Amino acid sequence: MEFYALMDKIQGKLCNQKLFGAFLDYDNPKIPEAMQQIYDQGYRDIIVQPAMLYKAGHTKNDIPDMLAQFRKTHSDARLYYGGPLGVEALVVQAAADAVTAVLPPCDGEDVTLLVVGRGGRDRAVSDQTINLCRKLDAHLEVGDSRYCYFSDGAPSLPSALTQAAHSHYGHVVVLPFLMFPGRLLSTIYAEINKAAAQYPAFAFHKAPAIGTQDVIADALVQKINKATLAI
Numbered sequence: 001m002e003f004y005a006l007m008d009k010i011q012g013k014l015c016n017q018k019l020f021g022a023f024l025d026y027d028n029p030k031i032p033e034a035m036q037q038i039y040d041q042g043y044r045d046i047i048v049q050p051a052m053l054y055k056a057g058h059t060k061n062d063i064p065d066m067l068a069q070f071r072k073t074h075s076d077a078r079l080y081y082g083g084p085l086g087v088e089a090l091v092v093q094a095a096a097d098a099v100t101a102v103l104p105p106c107d108g109e110d111v112t113l114l115v116v117g118r119g120g121r122d123r124a125v126s127d128q129t130i131n132l133c134r135k136l137d138a139h140l141e142v143g144d145s146r147y148c149y150f151s152d153g154a155p156s157l158p159s160a161l162t163q164a165a166h167s168h169y170g171h172v173v174v175l176p177f178l179m180f181p182g183r184l185l186s187t188i189y190a191e192i193n194k195a196a197a198q199y200p201a202f203a204f205h206k207a208p209a210i211g212t213q214d215v216i217a218d219a220l221v222q223k224i225n226k227a228t229l230a231i
Contacts (some may be wrong), residue, residue, distance in 0.1 A: 002180045002212050006051060009217035014224065018043070022057055031066050039074055045226045049082035049220060051211065053091065053179055054118055056125045059084040080227040082145060082220075087132045090219035094210040095175060096139050102205045103142075104171050112144040112169040113137070114160055116176045116188055119153025126153055132177060143169055149178070150188055157191050165199035172204055179211035 003021065011019045022034030029037065032047075038046055046066060050059050067079050099113060113136060129147050136213050137145035138177025144167070148160035155163070164172040176188045189206055198203045208215060 003051065004168075005212050006217060006220075009022050009212075009214060010220055010224075013217060013221045017224070024062065030171065031063065032070060035066075035070050035077075039077060044076055045078045045080070047080045047224055047231075048083060049224050049227065050084055051179060051220060053083045053086070053094040053129060054125055055084050055086060056118065056120060056122060067097065080230055081181055082223040082227050085163075085219055085223070087135060087174070088219060090215045090222070091133045091210070092132065092139065094213045094215045094219075095177065096136055096213070097213060098174050099136065099140060099175050102173055102207050104173075104205060106115070106171060109140040109143040109169045110169055111142045111166055111173060112146065112167060113140065113142050114164055114172050114174045115145070115147045116150050116157055116174060117147060117153075118177070119149030119151045121152065136175075142173070143147045143201065145221060150191075157188065158195070159227060161195035161204075162199075165195060165202045170200070170203060173203060175207040176209060178229070179216075180207045180209050185209055212231055 007021050020034050020038055022029050022031045052059050115133040133145050133147040148155045148157050150157050176185055176193055178185055192204050192206055
């Protein structure tokens with residue numbers, strides 16, 4: 001599983017800190033259960049670092065609420081929250097590497113990049129995708145860079161794929177801004193496959209999720225080390 005592969009990389013970069021894994025949903029242990037296990041083993045200084053990209057509902061509300069509830073029943077526990085990764089330099093590097101891995105062997109000016117981000121009612125979430133797109137455009141030698149959203153935002157992924165297929169570019173590299181494979185990535189890939197079947201003269205290239213790259217492990221270790229300084 002990609003999450004555990006990332007954990008192994010992080011553990012290898014940490015000196016004497018013990019690393020535990022937990023899940024928000026869909027798998028076990030859940031975050032409160034893992035924190036209880038850590039507490040029961042005698043740890044009182046606990047760093048909670050999400051392996052997440054977006055400053056959205058999960059990282060702004062759900063996880064902080066879990067920490068607040070844990071504090072109510074464990075008054076001697078000292079909790080440190082690292083927050084999401086956002087679009088800091090190492091994340092941009094990971095995204096650029098994912099794009100480069102699938103770039104076709106052609107003139108970069110014949111390629112348009114399509115960054116697929118998470119939509120939502122929170123403008124800050126949408127702006128994060130726009131910010132990443134701009135940074136990648138400055139970082140990569142491609143003809144054009146655009147963004148779209150796979151939910152709750154415009155332009156939508158289907159419309160962006162259609163627009164790209166009607167452009168003068170011969171190739172589009174689609175970068176889903178996701179940490180790990182899963183249902184969302186499969187849904188995005190299915191939309192790309194649908195567009196590829198509809199526009200066979202146009203070449204679509206699917207970039208992978210970015211979460212298992214070494215630079216993502218480095219980015220998370222940086223945040224963990226920053227939290228460690230507060231202990």
